[in-house]
Amino acid sequence: MRGQPSILHLDMDAFYASVEQAAKPSLRGKPVIVGGLGPRGVVATASYEARRFGVHSAMPMGQARRLSPHAAFLVPRFAVYREISERVMALLGELSPLVEPLSLDEAFVDLAAGPAPPTSSAAARRAGEGLRARIRAATGLTGSVGLAGSKMLAKIASEQAKPDGLLLIEPGTERELLAPMPVRTLPGVGPATAETLRRAGLATVGDAAEAGEAELLRLLGRAHGHAVHAMALGLDDRAVVPDRDAKSISVEDTFDTDVTDRARIRFEVARLAERCVGRLRSAARSGRTVVLKVRRYDFTTLTRSETLRGPTDDPVVIAEAAGRLLEGVDTTEGVRLLGVGVSGLADFTQEDLFAQATPAEPAAGAPAVPLAEEPVERRWLPGLDVTHARHGPGWIQGSGVGRVTVRFERPGSPPGRARTFRLDDPELTHSDPLPLVTDADAEAGTARGPR
Structure with missing residues (x-):
């Protein structure tokens, strides 16, 4: 274990939903749910305002609508999220060549391999706070940072710091911090493992640590039991491994x-x-x-x-x-x-x-029936960017019954006015998204996202 908290874990706060709130001023401070909007759609991300109603990722969208019926339900804009992620990952790369992305909005950084390795907890904290400030300036968004002597603890720290915070775990305090946490806090401990431990009376990380390695090997098997025992003691020597594009x-x-x-x-x-x-x-x-x-x-x-x-x-x-x-x-x-x-x-x-689903084959001798054209409404999905020849840029708020409603606003503007048009209005077209933060804003160190 490292003697300095030189491993940093960054987790952007409610990333997809926060991007949409930054891009759409009328949604700031309101529940926003991003995901598939079809009958079998699921939630990709929910804003913190929506989470207060019990909405969470991987929840069926129908259940999310029942829990938070007044939320804004939007389709994902992955091209936008990836562009912002690339900005964030570039900032991490300035801290160290060892950056291990876990997803678009989450990564580990080995500060010890960077140009200014921290020699104290205070130096590590300054690096983390500086990163958070640069992310806000470059994207208008917030991220939570965990700093510790291992990957496991850095990730736990960032989760404890959410939203928009920083937590540093001092080396030597790991067991005291972990002891009261539920065993599911540990990586690799899912519902089945947690239930096995619970039946044995081991509900917290401290319980697992005190039970000893022999008991965990008996309950979980050799490989899993050994790993859980080490993590319960706060031991984790995994290295930060730079990204390799998964196939x-x-x-x-x-x-x-x-x-x-x-x-x-x-x-x-x-x-x-x-x-x-x-x-x-x-x-x-x-x-x-x-x-x-x-x-x-x-x-x-x-x-x-x-x-x-x-x-x-x-x-x-x-x-x-x-x-x-x-x-x-x-x-x-x-x-x-x-x-x-x-x-x-x-x-x-x-x-x-x-x-x-593959369309069913027609019965023998039956005439071929052409597939119906996609309804026009399908092209006007909530959350997508549009522009109108007279009213300028905006985003689709909803569509149906031959009409589409557009809210005309842009990042950094006051909440805009909503207008309704015919689906075939020749002046209304899809458009590329506007940047959340202009280059001038980023250079000046200002951000236009939610505070």
Whole structure:
């Protein structure tokens, strides 16, 4: 463990929703929910105002609408988020060549490898506060920073600092800080592991540390038990590894005993698909090819894949594809390992979720029926940028029944007026997004985002 808090973890605050609030002045201070708006859509990010109503990421959009019916529901604008992320990552690169992005809005930085490695906690704190100020100036957004002697503790610190804060964990205080926290605070401790520990009377990190390594090995197995025991003691020597562009995202589980029950196998595949989607969304990616991995009782490994008609991060679509792949695999003699992955990654999500299903073949002799054209309303999705020949730039607030409502405002302006037009108004067109912060603003150290 390091003697200085030289590992920094940055996590931008409610990133997608904060970008939309910065770009749309009328939404500042109001609940904003970003995600898929179709019948099977899910929440990608909710603003802190929406979280007060119980809305959170990965929640079905229908449930989010019931919890916060007056929120602004917007489609993601991934091109905008990626452009802002690149600005933030460039600022991290000025601190150190060792930057490990975890997603568009989250990264580790090894300050010890930078041009000015911190020699004290005060120096590390100055580096963190300086970074937060530069991010606000460059993007208009806020980020939370954790500083510690390990990656695990730096990430825990940034979570404790949210929103818009900084927390530094002094080396030597790790166990005292961790002890009262729930065991799920530790990386790799999910619901199943937490439930196993709870049944053994181990609810907090301190409980796990006091139980000892032998007890955790008995409960969780050798590899997992050893890792959980080390983390409960605050020990983590993982290095910050610079980004390598992933070609796929996957998760897998190895079972202590071979699983033969077909219903259990189906359940595990569905659960793995949900975890895989969680990783996809953390990386702000979608994928086109779903891959199922099955290691059988005799250690032979089978992989099956299905390519969808477009990239997606929809959990239902990915779980259904993985389930179809499973139907073609014989598991009667037992399964040692299951995995679900997604490849063919893209930086956007297929908004038309129904496009994932292949149209049914017409009956023999029946005339071919052309696919219906996409309704005009589908092109005017809430949150997208438009411009009007007379009224200037704005964003789509909603559409339907032959009309589209646009709110005319821009980053840095007062809240704008909403106007309604015909869907075929020739003066209304889609447009590129306006920058949240101009280059002049950034150079002057000013920001136009929410405070």
